[in-house]
Amino acid sequence: MSQVPGSLPRVSRRRLLGTAAGLAGATVAGSVLAGCTGSGEPAQSPAPGGGASTGAVQWWDHFRPLTSLFTKELFEPYAQAHPGVTVAHREMDAPALGQALQLARRSKQSPDVHSLAGLDGSPAALVGAGWFQPIGDFVDLEGSPIADQLLDGIHRVDGKVYSFPVFSARWHDSSPWLNTAALAEADVDPEQPPPSWDEYRATLRTLREGLSDNVHPLVLPGKEPGYLGGQIERFAMSAGGVGAIDPRTGEYAYASQPYLDAFEFLLSLQRDQLIHPASPSMSPRDARSRWAAGEAAVFAWGPWYIGGLKVQEPEAVDRGIGVWRIPTPEGNPATIYSAPPGGTFWVSAQAELPKLAAEVMFSMLDEEFMKKLAGAMDQPPILDQLVAEADVHPAYRANIANMAEVVRFAPQPQVRNAAVSQALVEMRPVDPDLGAIAQAVLTGATKDYAGALKTLQDSMTKERERAVKAAAGKGAQVSLEDWVFSDWTPGEDFRQ
Template sequence: MLELSRLEISRRTFVGGVGVGALAGLLAACGGTGTAPGVGTGIRWWDHFGGLQDQHKVWAAEQAKKLGLPVEYTYNEPGRATEALQLANQSEQLPDVYSNIVGLPLPALVDSGWVSPIELSDEALARLPEGTLVEGISMLDGVVYGLPVMSDRQYWACTWYNSEIAGSVGFEPPRSYDELRTALRAIADDGRFAPMTLALGASERMRDQADDLAQSGGFPGWQGLRYDTGEYAYDDDAYVNVIELLKEISDNGWLLPGTNSFQVPDARGRWAAGSVGFAIDGPWAPGGVRALNEAHLPKMATSGQLTPEGEDLVITRGAPAPVWFVAGNTKHADEVNLLLESFTQDDYQALLAEAMDQPPLNLDVVADADVIEPYAWLVEDYKKRVFRAPQPQVRNPAANEALAFVMPAAPHLGDIIQGYLGGDLTDLRAELVKLSDTANQNLDQAIDKAGAAGAKVSRDDWAFTDWQRGVDYAY
């Protein structure tokens, strides 16, 4: 499955370009600046998109014929992909094309020689939706270094339900917290099915879903960071209300037994077996379900993402981050650029759509693609509900220097959710205050380190006082 969050840091960096800590150590492990092309006479292409392995093998063969040059495609399991790239760099065999899984800010990749410029033809550029290539995210000083091919317009905490169970028990597609409670209670009272399952054992997944639900619940930011003030505020009522809803669902016995330890494949597999009413999952759920139990696809239905009172959903996301990079010292720059241009074509974008995983950059191709109706409905909903967020590294590219030093707060939000639902933590808001304080301190320290290294960056770069919810941000 294409789903990037199987290496959880990747999903959080993929949409929005958020930096990660321990940059210096990772670059050192990667062998510094000494990148070089790999062995062989053709293009070497690596990625970590499991759901696209078969399609990418076919695509590589087709492009090889067009380019007159072998294209060797290799899939690396997400949990091992970063290490594989590090080792390849150390041995001066970095692949010519590779997927964005290293997790480093773009300036660090450029400075360390990991990537080289991408030159796209006018035809390829014209195929990209407006606002795809953004300074500080996919470009530096007007030069393209990374190619996005998947959409930034999406949300991840989709309410998926079994349409057959809905018809048998008799409940309406829930849009609010109360409507979900009513549906879960109806399933429990019926007694034939389990009301719900979640990937509660996957703390990173619970973190991501709570971040999304808090935003749709009115939090003026994402991943705990307020857009308007630039301050972390996990203790906002929107976060408390989401976690209390999950606690109520758990305490009422509405979760399938064993849910507390379920990882993503466990929860998805149990739901795909057909005897569970609800699951919270991303747009990639149909692709995952198809791999587990294709017979369940016709039973899949979604009502989008919950809001507290059924209000209109408003989601905000950063600019699309790069999916593809070119090795800093490739010997096949011209042919590699042509390969990358092929990823902007409608037939490749349709290939992404039909995987029913991460939505393609060109959302319009989904309408004519071979996908189930709920997936197509979600994509249309994304077009209406998702707006462009402000990002400090877009307004001031030097913010990337600070993002490279940010250490993740621990325990993170998902850990707190697990502890609260399991009874190990009792004062939820106090724990969220601690998380906010730690995250703010970590960001301040990162900014100080970047400043000491010469970057012109301050905490003010994170505050967008003119941001308005439900409007694409313009700098």
Template sequence: MSSPGDLSLSRRALLRLAGIGGSSMLLTACGGFGRSTPANNNSSGAATAPNATTTTSTSSGATTTTAATSGTPAASGSSAVNWNIVDTGAQLPSSQVTLRWMDSGDVKANFFKAFFPAYTTRHPNIQVQYDGTNWNEITQVVTLGFRNGTAPDVFQLPPTITAAQAEANGWIGALDDIVPNWADVKGRFPAGMFAAGVTDFGGKTYGYPFTSNKRINNLLLYNQDHLQQAGYDPSSKPLTWDEFRAACKKCTDQGAGKYYGLIIGIAQSGQLTGFIDTLAEMAGAHGGVIPVGSNGGEFNHLTGQFNFTSDEFVSAVELLLAIKSDGSIFPGSVSLDAPGARGRMPQGLAAMILQGPWNIPIWTTASADFHLGVSLAPQKDPNHIWPLTYGPGGSNTWYYASSTQLGSVVGDMFAYLGTVDGQTAWAHFDPAGDPAAFPEALAKAQLDPLSAKAAKLAADYTRLRPDPSVKNPDVFKVFEAFQQPTPNYNDTLVGLFTGDLQDVKQTMTSLQDRMNAALDDAIKTAQSRGAKVSRDDFVFSDWDPSQDYTSLYRK
């Protein structure tokens, strides 16, 4: 097994970018599990691309973009994208048509608000109604649309519907049937982007994850001015756990009530779990999140057991509680959701937060007085850093409705998004929050320095992990049968933070026992429903956590 200390920040590693998002990475953002989920759409807002579109708001709050309003390349900063939308051979309609595209918006909306007008310039009879909205709206519109045949042509699945369910009910169509030369397009993507039981069913591909999961959702994002005044500079080397605690205290003291050392959006489920997962995994608690319950569970695929009693996890929780006992955490953090917490960073109200790269383009334009810094999360031993892990699939996955009459248009667009040109254009508008899947696209794109650093850290400190549901698709029946114990992982951490629960080791042991028992019960339930599955399906004894586990995802 190679040493974790060999994970250097090399440019060569950046060019290896493939696949994308750590267990702690995905979980932080509201609960992803190496799948495309609402977890990965965390930005509190998005700067729109100039000259891109005419945008209006629907009654539900969705952003509707009509793509026929601009024929000029949309700009981002000082440079513009030269759209190279070539003829794919798709038999496009000749009449006037409007494609409906719905997703969760945020930073990625910047790309679509520029791409759709460019596409309409190339094909003037094809307009696009783009609805970048919230997950409640997606759940309502898509779920109802499946029932009455009014689903958007392209969409992200609601968190209440799995891809397996959508495919089994005939609600989504196969990319093989609409994307010209689909085998060639699919073959351009890195290993782990497509996987049986995740994007593929019955030998065909239904989900299109054209953005990568290889990102770190819990970077240390910090106010340079506050930390420099306190005597700390994590720009070249991450803080140790002891330095992190001391820096939180020093910043709080110098802030004198005007700002605090650390802020966390504890009221949003998944924020504390992601915080702890990141610290523990990088300290050596090998594992990753599996989708059991609303917050998943930090799981060691080497042993097939949950990870909560490891020294790394217990120590990470104790560190958090020590920072709290110092009075270094922003007051009211228990009542803040993730947007509420991160929205206070550009205001200078906190020195540090563990959050994701989607904040970078927003914060760097929010205030000229705010100087953002980006680093790895604090490390128990900076000389022995283990990588975070991520599962198969992308940071976002799009589907098309099987009922669409515009499959050729969808296929034509999807084909473009699977080219180096399309991926490079994506990286131009959404450089680090939802990274482009192609390493060469990231290399070609002119990323801002902080986004480039976030991408480089992700390249060097994330690895593709095994997934039991790819090993045995019947594992999905276990996930469906799983009954989350009470209190769950997130609630346990909140209870420890508030003092309602005492004794970290005992509490985490109790949590681990409950989670293992619940998994055993779910396996028995799945078996009673015909699943051929056992606890052995969750064990990967050949896994080296310092390396990408690619053998499971060979093309």
């Protein structure tokens, strides 16, 4: 999962798609709960310290493109090597998964292991709220290939390891993916990426003039505020921003010029009539389907895009797909900041089979599985050097190579001082957040994005101050100075 350094985003793999799924999502969640746990009894009496040694591990996630890979290359081999063990896998859209997890926890029917998609709050906050249990006693993470990537406040809380990264964090979610057939129709060369914002807009205008009436230059799903917030974050970084919190000062930066420039760039795409008119009603998955059907030439999304297409709309890949780098105001290469890779899967505090759940998770670090994970063309695996040995589409390989060049890890205060996690636990969401502001601006509900950004900045500042005081009042050795990294050099990885 990517996140803005030091901020409190919705935790999920893809900046997450922040709105609930409504009545339909509630129906999905209810049906999942009805069918996933059976009688709710373990297969046999729990063994000391880890639950039963056989039974069905309940596993929920939102990785639809990886469902077949997980089943054939992870769950089935584990079951074959461990007679009496099976894995019951459920995949849901992010908002529906978040609803299902909330309902399951309240009814004490949580799955053994799950991803975080659709849940609000930092992982540290969820640990503090009692969602998870540590896994370090079940598997040897300290002797694993990713031992040096386990960080306090992210994977380790109060000295106990709760999760580990399965995917690399060297990616962003704003690469322009291309329908090369549409570009050919408009006589636009997919091998010549427009480097600047002006050239990007000009290229989209060329597409508008050269495409059929029912094909649009760009699809921009506006139904999910989380998607829009992610695009604004990346645009701001491409304009020289360093994230929601500037590590050099420790202050929130939403009212800074890069964010203002990002909003102006987004609005310019709308003013030029370059965006699919149905975009406001689309989720990212809807937008992908429309793009795959040939209704749009460009869709900005993450490296997992082509993997999803291979599973759901393979004909779109066969038709032709390419990818550009994210443009910048002046055309110089962007620097996009990310947090170090977070935990991907977590064992529930209510898990009936926690040891088995942790062992299935741990088997993902096998090198052969990692190569197959790379071949699925979703997020790059944590052992991202294996992408070079995997069977992947040239556009995916090019995108991952670009991510390695432009994405840099920013400082994380909870890694330097674990007590920061206690302040993060205290922080409450601020509404409207960045994505909701972007949605309001695009729909015309507000024109004063500068004022809204200043209000967001002030509200986040006050909320963090309140949370730090609350944590300190409970004994945490934390202060606002923990967010200041005077030794950080922009454009470089910060070595935690």
